[in-house]
Amino acid sequence: MAKVFQKPESLTDKPMHYCPGCTHGIVHRLVAETMDELNIRQDTIGIAPVGCAVFAYDYFNCDMQEAAHGRAPAVATGIKRVHPDKVVFTYQGDGDLASIGAAEIVHAANRGEKITTIFINNAIYGMTGGQMAPTTLLDQVTVTSPYGRKAETEGYPIRMSEMLAALEGAAYIERVSVHDIKHIMQAKKAIKRAFEYQIAGKGFTLVEVLSTCPTNWGMTPAESLEWVKNHMIPYYPLGVKKEAK
Amino acid sequence: MSKVLMKGNEAIAEAAIQAGCRFFFGYPITPQNEIPAYMAKRLPQVGGCFVQAESEVAAINMVYGAAGAGARVMTSSSSPGISLKQEGISYIAGAELPCLIVNIVRGGPGLGGIQPAQSDYFQAVKGGGHGDYHLVVLAPSTIQETVDLVRKGFDIADQYRNPVMILGDGMLGQMMEPVEFKEAKPRRLPPKDWATTGWKGDRPRAVINSLFIDPQVLEDHVNRIYKKYEEIKANETLVECYNCEDAEIIVSAYGTTARIVRSVTEMAARKGIKIGLIRPITLWPFPAETLRSWAQRDHVKAFLTVEMSMGQMVEDVTLSIDGLKPSHFYGRTGGMVPRPADILAEIEKIRGVNL
Ligand SMILES: Cc1ncc(C[n+]2csc(CCOP(=O)(O)OP(=O)(O)O)c2C)c(N)n1
Ligand code: SF4
Numbered sequence: 001m002a003k004v005f006q007k008p009e010s011l012t013d014k015p016m017h018y019c020p021g022c023t024h025g026i027v028h029r030l031v032a033e034t035m036d037e038l039n040i041r042q043d044t045i046g047i048a049p050v051g052c053a054v055f056a057y058d059y060f061n062c063d064m065q066e067a068a069h070g071r072a073p074a075v076a077t078g079i080k081r082v083h084p085d086k087v088v089f090t091y092q093g094d095g096d097l098a099s100i101g102a103a104e105i106v107h108a109a110n111r112g113e114k115i116t117t118i119f120i121n122n123a124i125y126g127m128t129g130g131q132m133a134p135t136t137l138l139d140q141v142t143v144t145s146p147y148g149r150k151a152e153t154e155g156y157p158i159r160m161s162e163m164l165a166a167l168e169g170a171a172y173i174e175r176v177s178v179h180d181i182k183h184i185m186q187a188k189k190a191i192k193r194a195f196e197y198q199i200a201g202k203g204f205t206l207v208e209v210l211s212t213c214p215t216n217w218g219m220t221p222a223e224s225l226e227w228v229k230n231h232m233i234p235y236y237p238l239g240v241k242k243e244a245k
Numbered sequence: 246m247s248k249v250l251m252k253g254n255e256a257i258a259e260a261a262i263q264a265g266c267r268f269f270f271g272y273p274i275t276p277q278n279e280i281p282a283y284m285a286k287r288l289p290q291v292g293g294c295f296v297q298a299e300s301e302v303a304a305i306n307m308v309y310g311a312a313g314a315g316a317r318v319m320t321s322s323s324s325p326g327i328s329l330k331q332e333g334i335s336y337i338a339g340a341e342l343p344c345l346i347v348n349i350v351r352g353g354p355g356l357g358g359i360q361p362a363q364s365d366y367f368q369a370v371k372g373g374g375h376g377d378y379h380l381v382v383l384a385p386s387t388i389q390e391t392v393d394l395v396r397k398g399f400d401i402a403d404q405y406r407n408p409v410m411i412l413g414d415g416m417l418g419q420m421m422e423p424v425e426f427k428e429a430k431p432r433r434l435p436p437k438d439w440a441t442t443g444w445k446g447d448r449p450r451a452v453i454n455s456l457f458i459d460p461q462v463l464e465d466h467v468n469r470i471y472k473k474y475e476e477i478k479a480n481e482t483l484v485e486c487y488n489c490e491d492a493e494i495i496v497s498a499y500g501t502t503a504r505i506v507r508s509v510t511e512m513a514a515r516k517g518i519k520i521g522l523i524r525p526i527t528l529w530p531f532p533a534e535t536l537r538s539w540a541q542r543d544h545v546k547a548f549l550t551v552e553m554s555m556g557q558m559v560e561d562v563t564l565s566i567d568g569l570k571p572s573h574f575y576g577r578t579g580g581m582v583p584r585p586a587d588i589l590a591e592i593e594k595i596r597g598v599n600l
């Protein structure tokens with residue numbers, strides 16, 4: 001019988017710990033499929049964040065480093081400078097990348113580090129129990145914005161992709177979503193394209209993935225997917241933000 | 246090789262290159278700026294790579310990545326910058342990565358000053374960052390010794406998979422002395438088969454990590470690291486004892502301060518006072534045994550520790566001599582350097598009390 005579905009070689013056999021309906025797992029799979037298709041698993045070094053994806057070093061079946069909270073782009077810089085012929089990617093949440101690690105991502109992008117960042121925007125701090133992230137939407141209730149996020153006191157949700165796209169060192173930046181099959185296919189294409197840009201040595205690459213956190217959003221998995229579509233996408237427009245020639 | 250006249254900071258950088266260091270990540274701060282400047286110029290000439298990071302936080306995490314990728318790598322900074330690096334240093338120690346960190350200490354706390362100080366001793370030898378760990382801390386007192394210890398530091402780091410710190414001060418960094426870059430006999434070092442170099446399946450998958458969520462696993466991990474520390478204590482402790490044979494008072498000092506104390510021993514001798522100097526070269530591991538064995542001698546009546554701080558190493562001296570003899574302290578801080586005459590006056594005062 002022909003196999004119609006199998007686990008990518010770039011994922012280990014370790015069962016993932018993500019909550020039901022969490023889209024972290026889908027994005028892991030897309031990254032792993034990309035590594036398989038580009039045949040780069042043996043030449044790839046990944047960096048796990050601090051956040052719900054901290055155990056990514058157990059899931060990706062390639063050499064991995066676990067970075068301090070927000071510092072993945074600096075760690076990636078160190079690795080890539082030592083091994084310029086390897087493929088280096090970071091996998092980071094929105095607290096990790098847009099808050100504590102804002103300086104590191106901006107400067108890695110600005111230096112044009114030839115790495116790929118997979119940026120999981122779920123509008124919340126998942127791992128620590130649902131605190132406000134820089135990406136939390138206005139009026140969104142979190143445990144540290146119990147009355148809803150207010151622009152006057154908490155500022156506005158930050159659009160990292162647009163901000164980073166303004167930097168000369170950025171070669172490929174796209175925002176995607178994984179709330180339905182069609183968008184998952186588009187997300188896969190974007191991730192593959194980012195890795196291809198890195199391999200071609202064009203500069204810094206990033207794919208922002210709008211993602212769910214049913215647990216801390218207090219929603220069912222199905223409601224979460226709807227919320228991405230109806231609330232996140234209108235504020236965080238999908239599409240290519242930067243594509244160097 | 247013949248001797249060349251070099252500034253301390255530049256000598257550190259050249260010694261690192263000659264020891265095979267090819268990667269440097271740093272951020273500007275006085276009084277260590279000559280190190281990154283030298284590296285920026287020299288590393289590209291030898292196929293290496295220099296990156297001026299956006300902050301010390303980023304710099305130390307670049308060191309983490311490069312060390313995890315198997316490279317000989319270093320960073321340098323001065324006190325406020327080293328404070329920022331502490332989280333990364335703790336991760337490096339936890340993930341057991343080898344690297345060299347240079348701290349050309351300036352006065353503190355806060356922004357402090359830019360003149361030489363030794364007030365980062367506690368931070369360097371007692372942890373600095375969070376968790377159970379130690380750095381190996383090397384404290385040279387001449388530029389020649391600095392150069393020799395840079396190579397040794399890289400070797401110790403690689404042998405034990407532990408970060409090593411060179412604890413200097415602005416005086417050592419800025420002064421010029423003749424140095425010789427000696428051909429050192431290479432240590433037999435273990436292969437870096439744990440490094441992330443791309444996994445072809447011919448070794449276990451490399452994972453650089455300091456997270457162990459199961460407390461028993463974390464305790465086992467830390468216990469294993471502490472076993473390593475016992476080996477380091479047994480094999481790497483370095484100390485110089487000068488003029489101690491019939492000394493009435495033993496003065497402990499390291500780095501620049503030890504140079505000053507050495508000149509005091511002669512001034513004291515002219516006055517008929519016998520002073521010895523114990524100069525720890527490794528501040529961690531601390532030469533506790535050596536201090537204790539001198540404390541047991543009858544001719545030694547008292548100990549004095551001299552530092553460019555309010556008294557930090559003195560705590561380790563006091564612990565080492567364990568009440569066998571009185572332990573005194575004299576220090577200047579904030580970038581002020583102890584004057585030989587003032588140290589001698591302190592010695593005479595102690596002598597009046599103890600002898
Ligand atoms: C220096 C530091 N500060 C805070 C934390 C606690 N912490 C762990 S994960 C996390 C937030 C992660 O949120 P995000 O990056 O959005 O990832 P998610 O869990 O949502 O995927 C925080 C604040 C830490 N580990 N280290
Ligand atoms: S807490 Fe949220 S982000 Fe974390 S695994 Fe659960 S659903 Fe996913």
Ligand SMILES: [Mg+2]
Pocket residue numbers: 093094095120121122123124125126133
């Ligand atoms: Mg998040």
